[in-house]
Amino acid sequence: MSENTSEFSNVSIVKAANVYFDGNVTSRTVKFADGSSKTLGIMLPGEYEFNTGAKELMEILSGDATIQLPGESSWQAVKGGESFEVAANSSFKIKANTVTDYCCSFIQ
Amino acid sequence: MSENTSEFSNVSIVKAANVYFDGNVTSRTVKFADGSSKTLGIMLPGEYEFNTGAKELMEILSGDATIQLPGESSWQAVKGGESFEVAANSSFKIKANTVTDYCCSFIQ
Numbered sequence A, B: 001m002s003e004n005t006s007e008f009s010n011v012s013i014v015k016a017a018n019v020y021f022d023g024n025v026t027s028r029t030v031k032f033a034d035g036s037s038k039t040l041g042i043m044l045p046g047e048y049e050f051n052t053g054a055k056e057l058m059e060i061l062s063g064d065a066t067i068q069l070p071g072e073s074s075w076q077a078v079k080g081g082e083s084f085e086v087a088a089n090s091s092f093k094i095k096a097n098t099v100t101d102y103c104c105s106f107i108q
Helices: none
Strands: A007-014 A018-020 A025-031 A037-043 A046-051 A055-062 A064-068 A076-079 A083-086 A091-096 A100-107 B007-014 B018-020 B025-031 B037-043 B046-051 B055-062 B064-068 B076-079 B083-086 B091-096 B100-107
Touching (some): A007 B025, A025 B007
Antiparallel strands (some): A025 A037, A037 A100, A046 A091, A055 A100, A064 A091, B007 B025, B018 B025, B025 B037, B037 B100, B046 B091, B055 B083, B064 B091
């Protein structure tokens, strides 16, 4: 048996969307059997700032964006297939240049 | 045990979003053990026309919209907590007046 990496299996999904920035960023929460959770989200083109609680792993599934990580003055490009981490209890900025599909894992 | 109706449990979710209308409508596909599937989606304010393959049950989770069903000349209001069905192999129009969160079930 091979794992199907295009899907998350044996999970629960919260029906109601998480809605930010007037719907320009939305996500759905996926809960795993081990108690961990991720969100699958979409950003429309625009610039956004997010606060973190837990440490986050942000995987860009598709799209083209630039990010400014906590404490950094410079911006770096990220695109589909790439990822970045954001420290707990901090904030980061992201400019989505295209519709950007992402998966955010909360790391305890 | 009571069913948690705010979540779908024991499902698979396709990671990649379905993106329509330049991202103004996006959804995620949820697959159930019985082989059925649903999409959980978000519409930003705007007017959209969708074609159906299978018959669809559209449940509005939150938001405020008007719909024009196949063969109808009039529009009717739908809002969070309401639903409507659309015949297979047809099309319908929907005007989202607010960010609209929905669940679409494909009925075989």
